[in-house]
Amino acid sequence: MIPAKFDYVRPSTVDEAVAALAAGGDDAKVLGGGQSLMPVLRLRLGEPSVVIDTTRIDEMKGITDSGTAIVIGAGTTHDEVTKSALVRDHVALLAAATETVADRQIRHRGTMGGAMAHADPAGDQPPVALALDASFTIAGPGGRRTVPASEFFVDYFTTAVGPDEVLVSVTFPKYTGWGAHYEKFNRTAQAWAIVGASAAVRMDGGAIAEARIGLTNMGPGPVRASAVEAALIGASSLDAIAAAAEQAAEGTSPNADIHADVEYREHLARVLTRRAVAKAAGLA
Amino acid sequence: MTEILDSTAAIGRPLRRKEDAKLLHGRTNWTDNIQLPGTLHMALVRSPMAHARITKVDLSGALAQPNVVAAYDAASLGDLNAGVPCVWPVTDDTVMPPFPALTGDKVRHVGDVVALVLATDAASAEDAIAHVDVEYEPLDAVINMVDAVSPGSELVHGDAANNTCYVYDLGGGYEDALAKHPDAVVVKRRFVNQRLVPAFMEPRAIVAAPMGMSEEITIWSATQVPHILRVLLTLVTGIPEQNLRVIAPDVGGGFGGKLQCYREEILCTQLAKKLGRPVKWTETRSEDMVATHHGRDQIQDIELACTPDGKMIGLKVDLLANMGGYLQIITPGIPLLGMFMYPAIYKMDAYQFQCTGVFTNTTPTDAYRGAGRPEATYAIERIVDEMAAELGMEPMAFRTKNWIQHHEFPFTTVAGLTYDTGNYEAATAKAMEMFGYEELRAEQKARRESGDPVQLGIGISTFTEMCGLAPSRTLGALKYAAGGWEHCTIRLLPTGKVELVTGTSPHGQGHETAWSQIAGDILGIPVDDIDVIHSDTGRAPYGMDTYGSRSLAVGGQAIKRAADRLIENARPIAAHQLECAADDLEFANGSFTVKGDPEKTVTLGALAWAAFSAHDLPEGVEPMINGEATVDPEDFSYPHGTHLAAMEVDTETGKVRVRKYVCVDDVGNQINPMIVEGQVHGGVAQGIGQALYEGVEYDEDGNMLTASLADYLIPSAADLPSFETGTTVTPSTTHSLGTKGVGEAGAIASTPAIINGIVDALRPMGVNDVLMPASPQNVWRAIQAAKGGAA
């Protein structure tokens, strides 16, 4: 498959990238790791006039500790995220979810920013960002702004990043000492999730003191299972977790596709949430 | 794992494959790598609709695009718009609709080809097809076979009433046999053997080029069948056969999907001749999913009758077989390759078979690894388990009671085949031992009793199959147009090295190594001194190519006979040199020696030079030494085996895991056990693919919902356990090397083992079938349905 013709630019700063976007007009496209954009181009589902490669922008790379939060440059690869001690220590759930993305080759190319900006409902990382109250730094012609995860994910493949903007970094508050587990349900090892449940819990005296639950592929974007989070507080047994997880599908609006219909997805959301929480809490 | 040796000893040893260094180092010659000066690149305008009348094709927009040299639709291609051939009308009244390379009246499946563009580079050709203006008048899409044959359905082809291509009725007195047993236990099931994509690694690719000043057109194609392709191309294009040369360079897999004379091959050939320039086409994976033929796709109504004490009485099979939108090379015949195999290894009084071939607005079907036999094996091994459950018998005990015992061979089955040899007891005993059958049954019982959410099932498949299709006479009786022989020429070169010319056409199987082992052993020449020449009608003119597990079973016999003949052709020269009578010589380890006088000896190598210089040959003996043979085997070959799968089923989610997979295959004598093991591994993986992952789905308009490898799931090593393989050896008595085919065995055997294992795990919950692929949702639905039924 051969993409339609496009121009290619490779800026070295965020400002240059924003300028290139402005110059490129409506159908300019930002390129991250290319793992989602390249298939779109090859299948000619998109025919941008110019592709702006952000992989050489130093500011968009790397993982830093800001004191209260971990800041991940949009151009940081999935592989770097999974191997980062900062991420593993303070945002363990993100490391767990990222480890399940596709296969090794794709994790070496695909980026944090690309995964968030692409906002595939089956993506493994967006629900983590939503559940953990991450925030997104976006640069545009008018300067920079910060958007909370609750406002970042808008719809299928749609985020708060405007056509003239670049996602610069994603900031995760620290969840040091929280238990975390991502339960991904898919049919082959490197397939996308049919449903995924990510759970982070803070334990206090053998009971759950706080919980964060995100669901993959249960709606047009990532879903936060707030009812389950509330119901889990104080839970200290598998039965209590199971009872709370019964609410996992509430308020979701999953799609039907060849792998799963709505009823089955709702069922999976409950089972997977229960399993994820039980493992995060160290009870299974 | 078999131990891999680097020795020069030959037959029976797991020698490293000669061809692998080249493949692993990327020094391969794929068709797409071929770049000839002046090449025109072809891109095809494929139908986005499953069924529609074409009301307009306007090529002018495309012709105006940069670098475009020509564009054609059916009308403008005119006489060159040859038809894709079908060589197997299975009945006298099989409907054989035209299948023009470019369709002009209607499109009959998504991916059907309406027009083409030729440009000086591939990107320009791809850009230009968007500028071909095609208008369609949509018709109802005929997708589901049951609807297709219902009166009043839209017709895919006007001349096929009820979309019926043929009805093949073998007859067979099932009802009569049943009538004799008023107390018979009868089990009926409808199985759906879903549609699969061959999904070879190297997509199809073609380069057709006029060769300089001569009339020759050389066609490089990623094909399994260069010889068959040459004959068919000449028949459909009218280009004289002697002017066509077909070469299959390195070919990356086929599984039957490259056993074809495709429309793209016809188009490249015709256009190269017309325009006098090389024409090249390489398919994309997206094209492959809709345009390369598919496999399987049968609805199987199966009925098995037994006496109450578990003796089989008879089997009745009624099939709907999906042909797709057109007939390709042997589309109608695929179900008939399975027809003989439904009774499998079992003894029974009666067998009745009927098959209806059905046209639908889907990609044409044809051979896919096993071709008809996996479908048959699936049905019989599934119904056998269901019957055992009905009778309350242990499923292996039920099989044992009904299978042909080793002392009963040769055995003529109720389907009329005579199996030369087999030892189902031995293979089964070995497999059960390797598997730990009793321990796993005990674990299954414990899990059932404890109500474990993860249940364990044991899946059994005791299979046999027929492969190495021949003798030619039998194929003729089945109305198949070609024969089933194979050819080999072995040439002793002046320096004592050997060229072995085979008519088989390997595309991953390791023939270069295995054929060298056979010839090397017989001739006493090191394997590395033998070069195997294949897959080029210019260098290896005679052959019937590679498919149907035939290459060793049939081609191996040709190698043996050719090597034996070479020795006989050398004998008079040896006798002349050693001054003895030809009969006084014995041949061993590459040398002729006078009987009783070990000092008087001469090597084949020395004779080679003598035959080349020809200075001193005996009277009447011609220069050069070679051996040639074309062998039409006595019969099919019948490998068999026992495959056992331990399946874990998460009853909460429906997700299954193959915990353990053990198989013992009996493929007769083995030339290279490592290659045998590799064939079994690949086949088992593909069969598990059908059982658990793969399956083409269409929406009601005929759009393929599984049109990419993101949706059409193929298992990788990460999804499968480490297979434990074993073998028993019961040499074939109808094949001169005692060998049987192995290429398809794994794919035939494994699918029912997996599904039987899942059903076995869930049977106490009331589940007695699960749809393939047994995706988590399908398994979960089966559990829910059983629960609902019980409530």
Ligand SMILES: Cc1cc2nc3c(=O)[nH]c(=O)nc-3n(C[C@H](O)[C@H](O)[C@H](O)COP(=O)(O)OP(=O)(O)OC[C@H]3O[C@@H](n4cnc5c(N)ncnc54)[C@H](O)[C@@H]3O)c2cc1C
């Ligand atoms: C075979 C395969 C399997 C996969 N499996 C999974 C899986 O299991 N789970 C999963 O979560 N993902 C999966 N992915 C997707 C993978 O994680 C991608 O890496 C990710 O979706 C996109 O990241 P990228 O850096 O490659 O982005 P790109 O492909 O470069 O870009 C994706 C989109 O984001 C935009 N974009 C990229 N960077 C920026 C930026 N800085 N600012 C603004 N917009 C930007 C692009 O314009 C484009 O629209 C899979 C991909 C493949 C090819």
